[in-house]
Amino acid sequence: MANPVFKEVKVRKPADLEKNVLSFWEKENIELKVREKMKGGKIFVFCEGPPTANGQPHIGHVLTRTSKDAFLRYKIMNGYEIFPYKAGWDCHGLPVEIEVEKELKISGKKKILELGIDKFNAKCKASVFKYKSLWEAMSKRMAFWLDYEHPYITMDDAYIESVWWSLKELWKRGLLEKSYYIVPYCPRCGTPLSSHEVAQGYETARDPSIYVKFKLQDEEAFFLVWTTTPWTLLSNLLLAVHPEVDYVLVEKDGEKYYLAEALAKPVLENFIVIKRVKGSELVGKRYEPLFPYGKALGKVHYVAAGDFVGTEEGTGIVHIAPAYGLDDYELCKKENVPLLNLVDETGKFIDTVENYTGMFVKDADKHIIQELKERGVLYRAGTVEHTYPFCWRCDSPLLYYALNTWFIRTSKLRERLITNNEQINWVPEHLKHGRFGNFLEEVKDWALSRNRFWGTPLPIWRCNCGHEVCIGSKKELEALAVEPLPQNFELHRPFVDAVRIKCEKCGGAMKREEYVIDGWYDSGSAPFAQFHYPFENKELFESRRPVEFISEALDQTRGWFYTLHAISTLLFDMPAYKNVVCLGLILDDKGQKMSKSRGNAVEPMAAFEKMGADVIRFYFYLTPLWNTSRFSEAMVNATAGKMFNTLLNVYSFFVSNANVDGFVPSGKESEDLLDVWLLSRLHSTVRAVREGFDTYNVHIGARAIENLVADISNWYLRLSRRRFWEDTGSKHEGYETLYTVLTTLSKLLAPLAPFAAEELYQNLVRSVKPEAPESVHLCEFPAADETRIKPDVERHMKKVMELAEVGRNLRQSRGIKLRQPLAELFVVGEPEATKPLGPYIQYLAEELNVKNAVFAETVPAGDAYLVGEHENLKIVLNIQIDENLKYEGLAREVVRRIQTLRKTLNLEYTQKIETGYLASPEIEKAIEVYRDYIMHETLSEKLEKGENSGKMEKWKIYEMDLTVWVKPL
């Protein structure tokens, strides 16, 4: 054997291969070299969506990182500089506080205040990076490259300062205001919850369902009203009807009721209709309040028009209590009806409420129902099952509750939000005008403040005289502070709470509004706050926006995707990003949501170890990134795992054979048709992969690669075996082609499967070209050479592949083994159909093991001919086997047996042997006739009748005996 050029392929487990590659990258500092290399390239603006490092990463995060990494690597290989190439961490918010509460075994605001905000927040700060090292380890293990040494961190003073700057900008423009606002509120935890948190806690609940009678002031009739929250009736101020809906006045059991016509039957069953009116005609009618608490508020207790009133359930007449519902609140605002709140912050009725003082509202329901019944104003009472939000951490039912809250008037910029959205390329496209667009159409003001502790402090100071200032920087705060800021000052509670500012209106001491802000505002500020804009990097940021590409999961539509867009529109009146790839959810193999409690969650590090990071990455690339997809070991192995297995085998085949022949690539081109075909397939694949990346349809490229690998293995290599095993004249060309294909494939795979790509590249390229870039990730991404793409060649070869299938079928139908050579086959068809196939018919002969393959215009007649059809062609096999063919067939049987024996002996390919045999006369004859052939195929130096001292095995072939001894030399 010549000196091996390439390292033999031994590693069979992806995880082992990947670990070798990881240590190579580490040892040679490849990541840093890639960063160096990309510098000076055309800028590709990116922004990492910051994960919360105090939660553990799950498989969904692997998808996110898989997606980002592929695009970034692709861009880098195309000469771009990714900017900023920074990781980021989201640090603030309730999740962190909850972790700390658990850690300290305390619960609730009261306990935190007892402990001290300073101590509590110090704990939070320490807890923020609880899983940072796990996140970093995971990112490293799956090769998601970014600068983790210089990440942006949302709790850094510089970051917070940028956020403060932005808030002051809004405040100056009157877009940041304090007002009552209806928020989902947990009475036990004492804080409003974000929409995210609420979404986690919807459960089926059984609530009262009651029909209440409201007596009209000037008419002997009632409005019939339905509610599931009896406790809100105490605060009733209005009734609402839909102005366009038809209502009826009906009589039943001697009483008269107004209600929606469509609901009269389901609610009342039988009744007499007195008259029919439009909702608009009811508007303005006054009624007698059920409870006295609203009476002092001026003009209340009348019917108002509300578009939100539906006729699917209830009575079409909705009771309105402005403090406990968003529709209610907004309607009252429109009608100039003040707020009436009879409930305190713990969800209990306040002192002014008779009978129910101090009672938790949900507990009061049954008593209120009883009272209504006794007073004769209850038409009917029952229960209803519906979904209702519960606090995801303490399980209390949430209340929609009017809180004095700071909020951003996003609704004022609705038109700009919509216009700027037009400039964004959404992938998949339907989100643009679907989920996201609809959300913008109905955008609500953004409730910004949180009555909590760990977060960016709201930079607003307020004086008792009502004067307010918003602070936009640390310097400004220093300048206005009555006392100098302490040494250890930071832009967090409680430090900022202690700062007093002298009121310029009355000279009094202004105190900070003791809120922190919604953590989503922090992350939505990332594009500029990570640069400490505008305090630093002003020109840099302004010249490099918007962000070119972001990618996160679908749940960020109303999360990060929205907050980025909103903040950028508010501050700069431009979109924050140009392209957004929105990833689907990952479910388990049964289509169930993954969760720790279900026990079906996949732990990323364990999955990488088991299946390999490349394999998992590739699995994700095989289906559209935005599809909801299932994930299980079996599914991953069946698709991506199979592809890599095949690739690894092709690669290993090439290496061992090339080494045997001492192949050194010269770059010489092959004119052999099979090679021309494979190169055409290769360049078609390159084109597909590029198109896939450029249009964010990575799956198209990934599938193209999958098909190419299958073609190499199942067609090219099958037909080339002979070439490589015995030199038929084009062996070297075959190696050249295979070499080109594998090395190009390594670059094609680099963004998708960075480990396997590196392994191929190091062993195939670096070993023979020390001057080549040190890593595949420092290479240029391949360009499709259009001149090599030959659609005709691919089409004709495809036809031959299909004809081969028909031919195999024919053989099998008569039980004629492929190993048995046949004399001839015909491809029958019109000359114009068969002519282009001329150069390809040899492959058909080879694949079907036929001596002679020719074209014909008519099917030959006779029993010996088997006919199969494919499209406009027929394929005809002559199945007559003469003596010579029979012996050749037998000889091949003998060869196969000896080869099997070689394999069981675990012999090297090149190991020479001595072979002895005993056989039935027919086989003996075959061995004699084909002696040279058998010796050559099996590397037998000697082939003699009789026993030798080697390994013996016996077989039956067509009822004949064969015994063989194989002795390695």
Place this chain on the structure above:
RNA sequence: GGGCCCGUAGCUUAGCCUGGUUGGAGCGCCCGGCUGAUAACCGGGAGGUCAUGCGUUCAAAUCGCAUCGGGCCCA
């Protein structure tokens, strides 16, 4: 209650935008074969009311409407 997405074989899916041969493929299953690169491969088979209904059309998996089912988001 509203919005959006999705329903093609047991599973994963191609085809749908731009209507036109008997709706392809892979996995799995059953039967058979092959195997000195391959836990690979090859041949055959079973398995589809293209979710359902109505409509448009000479023609519908494909276009439209409705319904049902699943998912996500929001109330």
